[in-house]
Amino acid sequence: MIAVDLPRFGESEALSASDDFGAYSRLLGALLDELGIGAVSLVGHSLGGLVTLSFTAVPAHRIRCLVWCPVAALSSPLCG
Numbered sequence: 001m002i003a004v005d006l007p008r009f010g011e012s013e014a015l016s017a018s019d020d021f022g023a024y025s026r027l028l029g030a031l032l033d034e035l036g037i038g039a040v041s042l043v044g045h046s047l048g049g050l051v052t053l054s055f056t057a058v059p060a061h062r063i064r065c066l067v068w069c070p071v072a073a074l075s076s077p078l079c080g
Helices: 021-034 047-055
Strands: 040-044 063-068
Touching (some): 021 047, 040 047
Parallel strands (some): 040 063
């Protein structure tokens, strides 16, 4: 299990103001690449849920399972 400290949360620095969920998703992909992890099961809560939703835009072979815990920002453009 890997718990990701997303930028702007916990002990990490913020991304630039122009970054979006795609930036978070790219960071997640880069982390998985760095760790040599191909396919993952993702669990996302709140903002993490939106990041996992954005991550589904990557090639399908990277995602084994996707679980969303309550996602507060369902009015996001990502959700239609």
